[in-house]
Amino acid sequence: VTTRGRILLAASWIACRLPERSLFRLAGLAGDWWYRAKPGRAAQARRNLQRVCTALAASGRGSSAVRAAATDPVALERLVRSAFRHAARYYVEVARNPAVTREWLDERLTLDDPSVLAEAVIPGNASVFVGLHFGSVELASLFMAFRVGETVVPMETLDDPGSRPTSSRRAVAPVSGSSGCAKRGAN
C-alpha cells in the first residue's frame, strides 16, 4: 500500500467514527472552498446546469429553484455552488462506506415498487444488472450487496496500485464479513 493509499484508508477510518451530520456540514464548507478554488470546473458545471435548467423551464418542469436558474444568474450560481457541496458530500459518503450496515441502508433507501426487484431476482436464475455511471456507484453497490445478494461486477483497474485496496474495500467491505464472499481478481 502506498503512502497515498494509507492516507485514504486512515481518512476513511476516521470518517466512519465521526458523526455523519457533522461530516456533511464539513463537506459543505469544503464544497464552498472547492467552488472558489476551481473556476474552470465551476464554468463547466454552470454550462451544464444552464442547459438543463433552460430545457426544464421551457417545458414547465423542474423545481422552482431550477426554473429560476434558467433566467436568473444568481439562482444559477446557487445551483453551481450546491453542485460542489454535493460532490464533496459524495466523497464523505464514499469514505464512510465501510461503516454502512443493512439497517442504515433500509432506513434511507425506499423502493417505490419492490415487486419489480422480486421479479428480477429469482434464486437460481442468472440476472444481468446494468447501471449507468452518473450517480453514486457505491449506493448501487451497497444495494446489490444487501438487498440482492452475491453479485459479480467487472471494474476498471486504478492507475495507482497503492489505492487499489482502498477502492476494493469500499465495494467489498459491506458483505465480506457476512457471507464470506471472496474478492476475485479485483482491481
Add this chain to the structure above:
Amino acid sequence: VTLIPWRNLREIFGVLRRREMLGLLVGLGLPRRRHPGPAVRRVDDAAGGTGHARRQDGLAHPADRDPARAETAVPVSWPSPSTVPSSEPAELQRATQALADALGAAIRVAPEQWYNFKPLWPDTEAEAADLERRAHAMQAGRPDPGPGHPASDASAAVAERVEAAS
C-alpha cells in the same frame, strides 16, 4: 459484491454460465466515447455467448434523490420495465433511449445533486448532427456506423422515412 477486471470476458461469461448475478456499470460521460447505444449492447453481447441472450427484460432505472429528503433518504423508483426483445440495432437504440429518458426523469428532480463537472453534450452542431444520424441509422435497422462515417444515400433515405413515420 465480487469485483473482476472489466476486460476479463472469460470470467464474465463464467459468471453467466454459473447462473450467478452479474452487475455491469456503464460510463457514458466521456465526449470521445459518445455512442447512441452502448449500454444495452454490452449486456446483449455478454449474454449472447451463454444462451441467455435477449432475456434481459427488466431494465432497472436509476435512483431518484428527492431534495426534500436528501439528508435522510433516497427513494428509488422504476418508471416501467423496458423489454428488449432482440439485439437488433433498432431495439438497442430504443432501449438506450428509454434508459436515457428514465435517467433524465431522475435527474430533473435535483440536477445540482448529480455530477456536473464534465462536458456532457456535443460541443458542436456537427457532432450533434452526427449522433442524431447514427441514432437514425440504428432505428432503420442498421448497425451503428460509428462517429464520422457518412451514411449512404440509400441509408439516409431509410432513416428519413423512419423519422417521418415516428
